[in-house]
Amino acid sequence: xxKNLVITALSLVAIxxxxxxxxxxxxxxxxxxxxxxxxxxxAVQTNGGTISSTIDDSGNLVTALSPSFLIITNTAAxxxxxxxxxxxxxxxxxxxxxxxxxxxxxTLTNSTILPTAASVTNAQSASPVVTSNPxxxxxxxxxxxxxxxxxxxxxxxxxxxxxxxxxxxxxxxxTYTIPTGAAKSGTYSGDDEAGSYQATITLSFT
Amino acid sequence: MKKYIFILIYLLMLLxxxxxxxxxxxxxxxxxxxxxxxxxxxxxxTATIDTDTGLLSSALSPSFTILTNSPQTYTLTMSATNTTxxxxxxxxxxxxxxxxxxxxxxxxxxxxxxVNNITSGxxxxxxxxxxxxYQVNNPTxxxxxxxxxxxxxxxxxxxxxxxGATNTSLVVPAAIPLTNTFSSMDEAGDYKATVTLSFN
Numbered sequence: 551x552x553k554n555l556v557i558t559a560l561s562l563v564a565i566x567x568x569x570x571x572x573x574x575x576x577x578x579x580x581x582x583x584x585x586x587x588x589x590x591x592x593a594v595q596t597n598g599g600t601i602s603s604t605i606d607d608s609g610n611l612v613t614a615l616s617p618s619f620l621i622i623t624n625t626a627a628x629x630x631x632x633x634x635x636x637x638x639x640x641x642x643x644x645x646x647x648x649x650x651x652x653x654x655x656x657t658l659t660n661s662t663i664l665p666t667a668a669s670v671t672n673a674q675s676a677s678p679v680v681t682s683n684p685x686x687x688x689x690x691x692x693x694x695x696x697x698x699x700x701x702x703x704x705x706x707x708x709x710x711x712x713x714x715x716x717x718x719x720x721x722x723x724x725t726y727t728i729p730t731g732a733a734k735s736g737t738y739s740g741d742d743e744a745g746s747y748q749a750t751i752t753l754s755f756t
Numbered sequence: 757m758k759k760y761i762f763i764l765i766y767l768l769m770l771l772x773x774x775x776x777x778x779x780x781x782x783x784x785x786x787x788x789x790x791x792x793x794x795x796x797x798x799x800x801x802t803a804t805i806d807t808d809t810g811l812l813s814s815a816l817s818p819s820f821t822i823l824t825n826s827p828q829t830y831t832l833t834m835s836a837t838n839t840t841x842x843x844x845x846x847x848x849x850x851x852x853x854x855x856x857x858x859x860x861x862x863x864x865x866x867x868x869x870x871v872n873n874i875t876s877g878x879x880x881x882x883x884x885x886x887x888x889x890y891q892v893n894n895p896t897x898x899x900x901x902x903x904x905x906x907x908x909x910x911x912x913x914x915x916x917x918x919x920g921a922t923n924t925s926l927v928v929p930a931a932i933p934l935t936n937t938f939s940s941m942d943e944a945g946d947y948k949a950t951v952t953l954s955f956n
Contacts (some may be wrong), residue, residue: 555857577794578793578794579954581953583951586804594928719885720885720940
């Protein structure tokens with residue numbers, strides 16, 4: 551009886567020993583995972599382009615203005631942006647975009663001799679009167695170009711700006727063009743004094 | 757008398773058992789097996805990536821403890837892999853004598869071509885989305901432990917000539933990525949690689 555007990559005990563010890571030796575065999579390999587977390591990014595940078603020109607005696611823009619921006623994001627999902635423009639007046643900045651979505655304009659104001667806001671409003675109206683919009687000149691702006699699956703512009707007639715749906719991951723350059731040519735009828739005249747006529751175009755994530 | 761005869765017979769019946777007890781022996785043998793094990797030993801395994809520059813916020817340093825009980829020569833392999841949409845790929849490569857490790861986005865897996873674009877040695881940012889490469893040091897060594905980069909297999913051969921516990925780490929310094937491997941094409945997520953040390 552004692553002998554059987556001893557044999558049984560030794561067998562159990564042997565089995566247990568084998569059991570405890572197996573893990574050390576399996577641990578001849580070890581792995582560790584390293585992780586670096588990257589967050590979302592979205593940024594807009596200026597990207598050159600022509601941002602100065604001259605106005606001739608007829609009010610024509612001599613060279614096209616073509617401010618360019620670089621949109622940077624690492625998100626492929628649709629993101630909202632806006633394209634807006636402002637012009638300075640004696641009472642502060644006012645919206646420089648106007649139009650109906652098909653034909654749109656940008657109004658430049660004399661930064662040397664600021665116009666009134668009323669002068670801008672008149673220039674942006676359907677029937678501007680030259681004597682009512684001194685130091686304000688309005689030019690047509692080329693509508694931004696949509697790119698399927700990349701960027702879509704929708705004219706917001708309520709706020710006179712473009713709403714943008716960006717569906718592009720990576721860097722995307724966008725250039726907005728104010729072509730050479732005549733000013734909007736009724737916005738250029740001898741009432742517009744010499745100076746730098748300016749507007750600020752802003753592209754931003756909302 | 758009869759009583760003594762019974763006692764004698766009884767003792768004679770016991771005798772074989774008594775002899776067996778005296779001559780049987782149990783030899784308990786305990787052998788000390790060769791021990792060779794490796795285990796992860798922590799250190800810093802996580803960091804963040806600067807969204808503008810790709811800079812690692814802190815060094816990554818997966819570490820291992822090798823345990824042996826014999827001073828004989830052992831060889832081990834340290835390697836690293838990452839995950840792509842096509843499966844697991846080698847995460848280590850070299851340009852000249854500089855080694856790099858490619859981390860892949862485990863939230864939005866890159867394709868294998870993206871990793872290959874980097875490991876080709878001439879990466880172009882547009883062609884390696886969701887994969888970022890950082891310089892990596894050779895595994896740390898100590899007396900009795902050497903590490904040699906295998907240019908063919910793109911991993912390290914470690915040679916161990918000491919008994920006891922030996923530590924080694926694979927350090928990815930806190931630095932900016934290899935040029936043209938980080939861009940806005942790299943989406944948000946956890947960029948990972950698995951570092952493995954194993955006895956050959």
